[in-house]
Amino acid sequence: MRDQNQKKNKAHYNKIYSRYNIHNTLYWLKNLDSFLNTATTTETSWFALYLNDFRNRLRGKKVLEMGCGDCVNAAIMAGLGAEVYANDIATSSGEIIKKLNENYEFQNPIKFVKGDFLKNELPAESFDFVIGKAFLHHLEIPVEDKFLKETYRLLKTGGEARFFEPAVNSRLLDEIRWLIPVKGRPSKLDRKAFREWRENDPHPDRSFSSRHFEKAGSKYFEEVTIVPVGTLERFSRFYKWGKNRNSFKKWALKSEIYIPGFINKALTRSQLIICKKKL
Numbered sequence: 001m002r003d004q005n006q007k008k009n010k011a012h013y014n015k016i017y018s019r020y021n022i023h024n025t026l027y028w029l030k031n032l033d034s035f036l037n038t039a040t041t042t043e044t045s046w047f048a049l050y051l052n053d054f055r056n057r058l059r060g061k062k063v064l065e066m067g068c069g070d071c072v073n074a075a076i077m078a079g080l081g082a083e084v085y086a087n088d089i090a091t092s093s094g095e096i097i098k099k100l101n102e103n104y105e106f107q108n109p110i111k112f113v114k115g116d117f118l119k120n121e122l123p124a125e126s127f128d129f130v131i132g133k134a135f136l137h138h139l140e141i142p143v144e145d146k147f148l149k150e151t152y153r154l155l156k157t158g159g160e161a162r163f164f165e166p167a168v169n170s171r172l173l174d175e176i177r178w179l180i181p182v183k184g185r186p187s188k189l190d191r192k193a194f195r196e197w198r199e200n201d202p203h204p205d206r207s208f209s210s211r212h213f214e215k216a217g218s219k220y221f222e223e224v225t226i227v228p229v230g231t232l233e234r235f236s237r238f239y240k241w242g243k244n245r246n247s248f249k250k251w252a253l254k255s256e257i258y259i260p261g262f263i264n265k266a267l268t269r270s271q272l273i274i275c276k277k278k279l
């Protein structure tokens with residue numbers, strides 16, 4: 001089962017990233033501040049991952065990114081002065097890192113950790129941060145448990161793991177979501193097309209609830225915090241791509257923190273999971 005899910009992810013993402021052009025990443029690296037100013041105020045994953053001044057806490061730190069994918073975040077963190085190690089089951093992510101190192105003068109070139117991450121031979125207590133951006137929910141739950149255990153082993157005492165993941169905390173909202181077709185995913189009502197989509201989809205059928213992530217993290221970590229992100233931002237899809245949409249997103253991400261916690265958690269679209277390893 002584990003192998004089947006990993007094979008599916010590997011094939012799916014190898015194909016996507018083998019076509020990836022690093023041109024934009026290089027441009028963003030050369031214009032780091034303006035890239036981050038836009039990304040962290042308008043894009044949920046960047047907004048969430050860079051909460052609590054993450055951007056200014058990276059210089060000189062040793063960071064591991066799991067499921068680095070197109071390697072944009074690994075590159076940005078290295079551009080901000082961190083020593084970055086990155087892993088992905090897709091070997092094409094390693095090719096992207098090779099090209100990035102050849103084309104940009106990082107203070108520390110990014111190191112690709114190849115293959116099955118659970119077989120890494122990295123020493124314990126060696127990282128200040130472990131990052132996963134839209135990563136954990138690609139793992140089946142028993143495998144996620146192994147990754148969290150490994151994360152704890154690799155982090156220094158006082159270190160922090162930060163995972164940005166989708167959130168499904170309301171069954172009703174989830175049911176409605178499956179009925180509405182989005183780009184690349186048909187409605188559940190179109191049974192044949194939906195079945196075909198599901199067979200090729202790299203996400204395992206599992207819980208994405210905040211309660212699950214809180215429990216899974218607490219098994220190893222002394223402190224787990226869940227920050228809901230996207231309750232209002234999710235409505236940005238009613239806007240066409242462009243300036244108005246970005247203005248709405250900016251407003252939404254800034255405003256949703258004022259929604260009472262229990263409502264925000266129930267309705268949120270995504271979440272930042274912060275796991276701290278303490279003394």
Ligand SMILES: C[S@@+](CC[C@H](N)C(=O)[O-])C[C@H]1O[C@@H](n2cnc3c(N)ncnc32)[C@H](O)[C@@H]1O
Pocket residue numbers: 006009010013014045066067068069070071087088089090116117132133134135138139
């Ligand atoms: C949704 S993508 C996110 C990529 C990137 N972090 C981003 O934010 O764009 C999920 C990534 O997890 C990787 N992945 C899935 N299962 C994995 C595993 N068992 N070990 C390492 N990487 C895995 C996939 O190859 C893919 O690159």
